[in-house]
Amino acid sequence: MISANLSAIFYLVSGVLFILALRGLSSPETSRQGNLFGILGMIIAITVTFLSTGNFSTGFIFVLIFILAGGSIGAFIAYKIPMTAMPELVAGFHSLVGLAAVFVAISAFLNPEAFNLGTPGNIKLGSLIEMSIGAAVGAVTFSGSVIAFLKLQGIMSGSPITFKGQHPLNAIILISIVVLIYLLCSTQSSNLFWILLAVSFLIGFLLIIPIGGADMPVVISMLNSYSGWAAAGIGFTLENTALIITGALVGSSGAILSYIMCKGMNRSFFNVILGGFGATENALSSSTKEQRPVKSGNADDAAFLMKNASSVIIVPGYGMAVAQAQHALREMVDTLKKNDIKVSYAIHPVAGRMPGHMNVLLAEANVPYDEVFELEEINNDFANADVAFVIGANDVTNPVAKTDPQSPIFGMPVLDVEKCKSVLFVKRSLSPGYAGIDNDLFYKENTLMLFADAKKMTEDITKNL
Amino acid sequence: MEIDPLIFRLSIFILSIFVGYYVVWSVTPSLHTPLMSVTNAISSVIIVGAIIAGLSGNSDSVFNTSSIFGFLAIALAAINIFGGFLVTQRMLAMYKKKKKDK
Numbered sequence: 051m052i053s054a055n056l057s058a059i060f061y062l063v064s065g066v067l068f069i070l071a072l073r074g075l076s077s078p079e080t081s082r083q084g085n086l087f088g089i090l091g092m093i094i095a096i097t098v099t100f101l102s103t104g105n106f107s108t109g110f111i112f113v114l115i116f117i118l119a120g121g122s123i124g125a126f127i128a129y130k131i132p133m134t135a136m137p138e139l140v141a142g143f144h145s146l147v148g149l150a151a152v153f154v155a156i157s158a159f160l161n162p163e164a165f166n167l168g169t170p171g172n173i174k175l176g177s178l179i180e181m182s183i184g185a186a187v188g189a190v191t192f193s194g195s196v197i198a199f200l201k202l203q204g205i206m207s208g209s210p211i212t213f214k215g216q217h218p219l220n221a222i223i224l225i226s227i228v229v230l231i232y233l234l235c236s237t238q239s240s241n242l243f244w245i246l247l248a249v250s251f252l253i254g255f256l257l258i259i260p261i262g263g264a265d266m267p268v269v270i271s272m273l274n275s276y277s278g279w280a281a282a283g284i285g286f287t288l289e290n291t292a293l294i295i296t297g298a299l300v301g302s303s304g305a306i307l308s309y310i311m312c313k314g315m316n317r318s319f320f321n322v323i324l325g326g327f328g329a330t331e332n333a334l335s336s337s338t339k340e341q342r343p344v345k346s347g348n349a350d351d352a353a354f355l356m357k358n359a360s361s362v363i364i365v366p367g368y369g370m371a372v373a374q375a376q377h378a379l380r381e382m383v384d385t386l387k388k389n390d391i392k393v394s395y396a397i398h399p400v401a402g403r404m405p406g407h408m409n410v411l412l413a414e415a416n417v418p419y420d421e422v423f424e425l426e427e428i429n430n431d432f433a434n435a436d437v438a439f440v441i442g443a444n445d446v447t448n449p450v451a452k453t454d455p456q457s458p459i460f461g462m463p464v465l466d467v468e469k470c471k472s473v474l475f476v477k478r479s480l481s482p483g484y485a486g487i488d489n490d491l492f493y494k495e496n497t498l499m500l501f502a503d504a505k506k507m508t509e510d511i512t513k514n515l
Numbered sequence: 516m517e518i519d520p521l522i523f524r525l526s527i528f529i530l531s532i533f534v535g536y537y538v539v540w541s542v543t544p545s546l547h548t549p550l551m552s553v554t555n556a557i558s559s560v561i562i563v564g565a566i567i568a569g570l571s572g573n574s575d576s577v578f579n580t581s582s583i584f585g586f587l588a589i590a591l592a593a594i595n596i597f598g599g600f601l602v603t604q605r606m607l608a609m610y611k612k613k614k615k616d617k
Contacts, residue, residue, distance in 0.1 A: 077553065085553060156584045295531045
């Protein structure tokens with residue numbers, strides 16, 4: 051058994067290693083080392099916990115069994131999961147952190163002596179406040195992430211689910227959570243603790259159902275943040291530095307990502323959270339719909355245009371992930387490069403279903419990361435490029451965001467695709483994108499629509515090159 | 516008067532939020548997905564609480580209501596730790612630079 055002071059120092063060390071793990075992600079070269087720091091930090095934290103309890107009896111064996119059982123499930127998932135399913139995986143993992151926080155809080159509430167928090171029915175006030183906040187946030191994270199997972203997986207419809215009185219109901223529940231925590235802390239009643247958990251599960255569910263599929267990048271980031279705050283709440287209860295540091299890091303990380311995603315859509319955080327986006331605008335656009343001429347072409351035309359280009363910019367979006375077209379796309383680009391055509395990729399911050407989704411898919415298809423650019427790095431290059439190849443993206447290329455103040459996406463930063471000499475737009479049909487509005491780009495003089503499955507079209511173009 | 520230890524923990528918490536703020540802004544946007552998976556893995560350090568909870572039973576009865584919740588939390592956190600770090604490793608291994616010679 052090691053002293054409390056010594057173990058506190060080791061927890062601090064593991065907290066610092068976690069900071070270094072995130073720090074490593076500032077560039078792909080240092081990132082792998084960063085991940086190793088993270089693993090080391092985790093090993094230290096777990097080992098110190100074993101040493102500080104000094105309990106190597108039967109219970110210890112069971113702890114190891116549960117770690118191994120969970121660990122092998124985790125490792126199995128990590129190796130099997132296809133890269134296109136990363137958003138679902140991350141949402142699923144968030145739900146586990148949330149549930150683990152809830153379980154630890156329950157355990158501490160039932161048996162506070164084990165954590166030096168007092169006795170049942172007489173838990174130290176500070177610890178009880180921290181515990182109930184940790185449990186409530188954990189429960190919200192759990193049920194919210196489960197809904198996000200179901201929506202991303204397609205088990206539940208990705209369209210927003212709204213009903214009358216939704217916002218007042220949510221507001222009442224949120225207030226009741228605060229009241230419940232207050233009552234719980236003054237009465238120490240275990241019934242109130244269970245009610246608090248139930249209500250928190252409910253609000254997590256209600257908060258996420260009105261949010262539509264393409265807003266998932268914000269939702270996932272937000273739940274990431276929540277899982278951090280839940281961990282921090284438990285960290286305060288357990289007086290554990292590693293947990294407090296990590297909770298704060300993860301909490302702010304998720305908050306920053308949510309902010310970046312909201313900025314990428316030019317919408318306020320509350321606008322996203324209140325949900326229902328895309329549901330109302332749909333009706334509006336169909337009433338004003340007019341038939342406008344579009345030029346459509348086939349793989350042969352597209353191949354001809356690209357063969358005669360000297361530079362091509364590729365704009366991938368969620369549709370590329372759905373069609374699993376990233377490998378076919380890379381093969382097409384390889385052929386283009388053999389013909390001495392300069393190719394780069396332009397990624398919009400909210401392309402895909404989670405932050406950085408497109409970058410991972412391109413990396414999976416062996417696209418070197420120095421050919422992939424963010425919106426602000428590449429937006430000026432469209433004017434000098436010959437061909438823009440839009441594959442699976444829609445709203446993020448819509449010039450309406452710059453021209454029409456009436457549009458729901460007005461002010462959203464978009465890729466200046468229309469400035470290219472010609473635009474190739476791979477899409478299944480002319481249907482509007484997530485925002486429910488028509489894309490002006492379809493009807494431009496220099497746009498050629500390629501109506502087909504993204505993967506099949508890309509393969510056909512490669513054959514024709 | 517002595518300062519409540521809670522204040523020290525609160526200081527650590529607030530300062531860590533600032534550290535997190537600056538560190539995360541320096542993360543390159545192309546690595547935002549690995550950032551999420553690794554934050555996922557590290558937030559599962561909550562396993563330390565789960566281990567204490569799991570070991571709370573006495574030697575006669577390893578399992579009581581409290582320790583069972585602890586064991587469940589251990590398994591959940593372990594899924595996240597192994598899954599999170601390994602999937603991050605797998606993703607990061609895919610990020611390659613352009614080949615110099617051609």
